[in-house]
Amino acid sequence: DGGITQSPKYLFRKEGQNVTLSCEQNLNHDAMYWYRQDPGQGLRLIYYSQIVNDFQKGDIAEGYSVSREKKESFPLTVTSAQKNPTAFYLCASSPPNQPQHFGDGTRLSIL
Amino acid sequence: KQEVTQIPAALSVPEGENLVLNCSFTDSAIYNLQWFRQDPGKGLTSLLLIQSSQREQTSGRLNASLDKSSGRSTLYIAASQPGDSATYLCAVKRNGANNLFFGTGTRLTVIP
Numbered sequence: 001d002g003g004i005t006q007s008p009k010y011l012f013r014k015e016g017q018n019v020t021l022s023c024e025q026n027l028n029h030d031a032m033y034w035y036r037q038d039p040g041q042g043l044r045l046i047y048y049s050q051i052v053n054d055f056q057k058g059d060i061a062e063g064y065s066v067s068r069e070k071k072e073s074f075p076l077t078v079t080s081a082q083k084n085p086t087a088f089y090l091c092a093s094s095p096p097n098q099p100q101h102f103g104d105g106t107r108l109s110i111l
Numbered sequence: 112k113q114e115v116t117q118i119p120a121a122l123s124v125p126e127g128e129n130l131v132l133n134c135s136f137t138d139s140a141i142y143n144l145q146w147f148r149q150d151p152g153k154g155l156t157s158l159l160l161i162q163s164s165q166r167e168q169t170s171g172r173l174n175a176s177l178d179k180s181s182g183r184s185t186l187y188i189a190a191s192q193p194g195d196s197a198t199y200l201c202a203v204k205r206n207g208a209n210n211l212f213f214g215t216g217t218r219l220t221v222i223p
Contacts, residue, residue, distance in 0.1 A: 006154075033210065042115065042200065042213035043155075050209060058210060090154055099145060100211065102154035 003027065006091050006103035012111050013078065013085060021076045021106045023091035030096060032074035036060060037088040037105075046089075049074055078108065086110050113138045113205055117214035124191055125222050132186040132217045134201035139179050142204045145211070146175050146186050149198045158199075159186070163206075191221045 004025045013019045025032065031050050035043040045058030049068040063082025068074055074093075078085045088107050092100040114137045124130050134144070143162045147155040159168045159175040161184070167176040174187040184201060198218045202211040 004154075031209065035213075040120075040215060042215045043202075043211075044213075045210045048210055056209075088152075092155075097142075099157045099160050101157070102147075104154045105152070107152070 004091060004093055004101055004103035006089075006106050008106060009104070011106055011108045013108060014111050016080045018077055018079050019108070021078070021089055021091075021108070023074045023076065023103060024072055025074075025093045025101075026072060027093055027101060028071070029093035029101070030071070031094050032068070033092040033094075033100060034058075034064075034066065034074070034076045035090045035092065037090060043090060046076065113141075113203060113212040115201060115203055115212050115214040117199075117201060117217050119217060120215065121218045121220075123220040123222060126191060126193060128191050128221075129187070129189050130191055130219070132188070132199050132201075132219070134184040134186070134214055136182045136184075136203050136212070138203075138205060139182050140206045141179060142206050142208075144175075144177055144184050144201060144203045146173075146184075147200045147202065149200060149216070151197075155200065188219075191219075193221045193223050195219060196221050 007022045033048040034046040047066040049055035065077045090105045091103045094100040145160045146158045161177040172189040177184045198216045200216045202213045
């Protein structure tokens with residue numbers, strides 16, 4: 001089945017630790033996106049990538065980093081600089097100017 | 112900056128009722144508007160997409176309308192069912208932008 005796979009489903013971070021969220025797609029989409037969702041709020045864009053080896057900051061990129069070495073993969077690292085990382089993280093992908101398809105999300109919590 | 116607002120934040124209706132969810136946006140220079148459904152702890156499922164040149168889109172019991180000049184969209188759900196219970200999000204894509212701007216959602220509960 002074609003789709004977007006996010007892993008893990010639940011993730012816990014200790015103080016001062018970097019953690020990486022995985023996002024893989026087999027839809028052959030060029031563009032990929034990372035969003036953050038907090039309770040009672042809409043999704044906010046963290047980073048997006050239009051093509052391999054290129055990515056741009058979204059509205060809330062501070063404390064996060066990404067890479068796009070392969071078309072299928074767009075991992076997100078939550079660094080220790082992100083002081084309030086507890087949230088639901090959603091990855092999406094899309095062809096150019098087409099609707100975005102979303103994964104099932106990763107819930108990140110602080111230990 | 113584009114701001115998207117959804118009212119009400121939560122809505123409960125008895126099964127079988129028709130209902131309308133509202134979405135408003137501040138910048139009318141949009142490329143398209145999309146309605147999504149989100150079940151608890153899950154990702155988003157696209158329901159309907161309306162291009163800026165369109166007035167409405169229909170899929171089954173769902174009908175979405177767009178009035179770009181007034182910055183409004185509505186999602187009409189006919190003959191609601193308990194399985195329609197979820198959070199509904201609208202999102203707009205601005206002209207020349209790659210990302211979506213999301214509203215805060217309306218949490219719908221359909222009571223059997």
